[in-house]
Amino acid sequence: xxxxxxxxxxATPHGPARITRHDAxxxxxxxxxxxxxxxxxxxxxxxxxxxxxxxxxxxxxxxxQPYRVAGxxxxxxxxxxxxxxxxxxxxxxxxxxxxxxxxxxxxxxxCRTANExxxxxxxxxxxxxxxxxxxxxxxxxxxxxxxxxxxxxxGANDPFGVPEPAEGRTVVVLRGDHSLKxxxxxxxxxxxxxxxTVVG
Numbered sequence: 001x002x003x004x005x006x007x008x009x010x011a012t013p014h015g016p017a018r019i020t021r022h023d024a025x026x027x028x029x030x031x032x033x034x035x036x037x038x039x040x041x042x043x044x045x046x047x048x049x050x051x052x053x054x055x056x057x058x059x060x061x062x063x064x065q066p067y068r069v070a071g072x073x074x075x076x077x078x079x080x081x082x083x084x085x086x087x088x089x090x091x092x093x094x095x096x097x098x099x100x101x102x103x104x105x106x107x108x109x110x111c112r113t114a115n116e117x118x119x120x121x122x123x124x125x126x127x128x129x130x131x132x133x134x135x136x137x138x139x140x141x142x143x144x145x146x147x148x149x150x151x152x153x154x155g156a157n158d159p160f161g162v163p164e165p166a167e168g169r170t171v172v173v174l175r176g177d178h179s180l181k182x183x184x185x186x187x188x189x190x191x192x193x194x195x196x197t198v199v200g
Contacts (some may be wrong), residue, residue: 007064012087014080015066019088022050027059029199031099031123032089034063034106037075045103045125045153045180045187052188056195059096063088063106081109089117099198104128104160104178107152108139114146121198123191124152126178129161143169151194153187155180170194 005021019032020041031053035041041062050060066084067076075081089098100110101123114122130137143150143163150169154162155176165171172190176182 009069010088010091012066012084014076014084016069017066017084017088018064018069019092020062020064021059022054022062023059024054024057026057027096028057029099029120030059030061030092030094030096031101032061032063032085032092032110033123034065034085034102034109035068036102036104036106036126038073039103040064040068043103043179044184048184048187049101049123049125049191052191053195056192056199058099058195058199061088061092063102075105078108078112081105082113085109085113086117089113089119093118097199099123101125103180108142111142111146111150114148119146119148121148122146122150123194124150125187126154126158126160126180127152127163128178129163132159135161149194149198151190153180153190155182 007018007020009016009018053060097120099121100114100119102110103125107124107127110122152171156173158178174183174186
């Protein structure tokens with residue numbers, strides 16, 4: 001991708017994280033994207049969103065949590081994930097406004113840290129509203145926490161649930177499941193339509 005920078009390790013309270021920057025030619029903002037619990041930053045939806053963002057003049061930083069950098073698949077506890085994410089965000093803070101985002105677990109981290117991290121918007125790919133088959137264990141409070149615009153892109157058949165739209169929260173439901181692989185054109189259109197409303 002245009003303007004790709006080699007991955008850089010960032011010190012966090014829980015070990016080194018890693019960020020791979022893709023810089024737009026004349027960036028208007030920087031979108032930090034986190035991966036899912038057991039996946040990485042090469043997930044198809046993250047790759048697609050990176051391309052869409054660059055086309056919209058938004059640079060992207062693909063963030064790998066310390067547990068992934070250390071070679072572990074099991075995610076760290078939420079407080080560790082959030083602290084590491086905020087450390088990476090602080091390392092990238094500059095003249096560009098920051099957007100937070102990610103897929104699944106990464107979307108949860110983005111929501112929980114958006115206010116403290118000063119994000120101007122949050123992009124949630126396949127937000128896991130509840131564990132599969134356990135709608136009573138709702139995580140909706142995390143999705144309701146950010147005081148900034150939110151876009152949720154969700155598969156209609158996602159076993160982790162499909163959040164409802166709300167004030168300040170746009171929800172786009174695509175065909176398919178938690179992977180969002182089934183409707184990449186829909187994903188591109190949703191993100192391409194939302195980004196300009198946040199970054200101007």
